[in-house]
Amino acid sequence: MTLQSRGRKQQTPSMISRFPDLFKFRGVVSPRNHRFFHHRHPPPTPTPTMSDLRPPEHQVAGHRASASKLGPVVDGSGLFYKPLQAGDRGEHEVAFYEAFSTHPAVPPRIRDTFFPRFHGTRLLPTEARPGEPHPHLVLDDLLAGLEAPSVADIKIGAITWPPSSPEPYVAKCLAKDRGTTSVLLGFRVSGVRVVAPGGAVWSPERPELKALDTAGVRRVLRRYVSSVSGEGVDCALAAAVYGGEGGVLSQLLELKAWFEEQTLFHFYSASILLGYDANAVSSTGVGGGVRVKLVDFAHVAEGDGVIDHNFLGGLCSLIKFISDIVSETPEKPATGP
Numbered sequence: 079m080t081l082q083s084r085g086r087k088q089q090t091p092s093m094i095s096r097f098p099d100l101f102k103f104r105g106v107v108s109p110r111n112h113r114f115f116h117h118r119h120p121p122p123t124p125t126p127t128m129s130d131l132r133p134p135e136h137q138v139a140g141h142r143a144s145a146s147k148l149g150p151v152v153d154g155s156g157l158f159y160k161p162l163q164a165g166d167r168g169e170h171e172v173a174f175y176e177a178f179s180t181h182p183a184v185p186p187r188i189r190d191t192f193f194p195r196f197h198g199t200r201l202l203p204t205e206a207r208p209g210e211p212h213p214h215l216v217l218d219d220l221l222a223g224l225e226a227p228s229v230a231d232i233k234i235g236a237i238t239w240p241p242s243s244p245e246p247y248v249a250k251c252l253a254k255d256r257g258t259t260s261v262l263l264g265f266r267v268s269g270v271r272v273v274a275p276g277g278a279v280w281s282p283e284r285p286e287l288k289a290l291d292t293a294g295v296r297r298v299l300r301r302y303v304s305s306v307s308g309e310g311v312d313c314a315l316a317a318a319v320y321g322g323e324g325g326v327l328s329q330l331l332e333l334k335a336w337f338e339e340q341t342l343f344h345f346y347s348a349s350i351l352l353g354y355d356a357n358a359v360s361s362t363g364v365g366g367g368v369r370v371k372l373v374d375f376a377h378v379a380e381g382d383g384v385i386d387h388n389f390l391g392g393l394c395s396l397i398k399f400i401s402d403i404v405s406e407t408p409e410k411p412a413t414g415p
């Protein structure tokens with residue numbers, strides 16, 4: 079389907095060549111044409127007002143909402159509202175969700191387990207642009223239901239730009255990929271927060287994460303499953319969060335099996351978002367609502383019959399790091415109630 083959109087930026091040839099088949103939707107979801115789009119996805123709840131909306135407390139990476147910048151917001155209803163990004167990015171992410179949500183070749187189990195459910199777009203008021211409602215993607219809040227979410231955002235792929243990107247953008251991304259562990263490991267930790275017993279939160283600043291080397295990444299992945307305060311590492315939760323049935327490792331392996339087959343999409347610059355409930359997890363067993371999800375699809379390209387070796391390579395690398403931590407950490411025998 080084609081949306082007529084007036085007064086919008088010209089689509090770049092790169093964008094069109096990126097999506098010859100899968101991305102049928104072409105049009106900026108602007109306040110002008112938003113109503114049309116909106117009809118295709120009936121809103122799951124009444125439209126929130128400014129006072130209902132706040133930046134997500136547990137956001138660990140990406141653009142953040144502030145008085146001067148657009149960023150994601152939540153309203154406590156279990157939905158996550160991500161503002162459409164400038165240029166063709168926002169439109170592109172909507173197009174991805176449209177294609178992905180309805181594509182018959184995407185296994186429902188993969189869609190439901192590893193991706194946020196997409197509820198269309200909505201015009202919402204923002205603090206950054208008063209009086210100018212802005213279109214937002216309406217997604218499931220992937221951390222809904224977790225009382226004390228420990229979260230990690232891991233950007234997958236040694237390359238984080240789609241092949242058709244303009245040269246200055248390639249240069250910017252390449253500098254970040256080389257300057258972090260992306261090129262070396264096939265992934266980088268973009269953000270992390272860990273809730274310790276008692277509620278203290280450990281969350282390193284972005285510059286610290288960007289400066290991590292291989293040993294640093296290993297330490298952060300171990301810290302993510304530690305039940306301590308500050309910089310300590312005991313991996314007490316490794317078996318419960320990373321190992322076992324429904325743990326991170328088994329979920330990553332299921333995701334990998336799909337990536338070994340799927341040739342529909344190439345997920346440049348997407349992240350794996352890990353989450354568990356620090357208040358519900360116990361060092362002796364499963365529980366804690368372990369989540370493994372994919373987020374950020376502003377740079378997804380069409381797969382064109384080729385596997386996403388960039389994402390798959392990074393995923394295999396991450397799996398190796400996590401599986402090493404699981405095998406180094408003996409499982410604690412379950413004790414009685």
Ligand SMILES: O=P(O)(O)O[C@@H]1[C@@H](OP(=O)(O)O)[C@H](OP(=O)(O)O)[C@H](O)[C@H](OP(=O)(O)O)[C@H]1OP(=O)(O)O
Binds near residue numbers: 250284347376
């Ligand atoms: O805009 P910037 O310079 O803050 O960069 C964003 C990154 O922030 P950083 O500078 O690495 O802390 C940001 O990085 P994080 O997700 O925070 O690690 C994203 O890479 C973002 O890209 P996109 O949302 O995937 O398009 C990046 O946006 P673009 O480089 O794609 O514009």
Ligand SMILES: Nc1ncnc2c1ncn2[C@@H]1O[C@H](COP(=O)(O)OP(=O)(O)O)[C@@H](O)[C@H]1O
Binds near residue numbers: 134137141217373
């Ligand atoms: N559906 C979601 N539910 C809960 N948190 C999310 C969701 N999507 C993203 N996030 C949070 O927001 C952060 C940034 O999201 P992302 O889509 O990567 O934005 P950006 O495009 O600005 O990088 C993630 O690191 C995560 O903490």
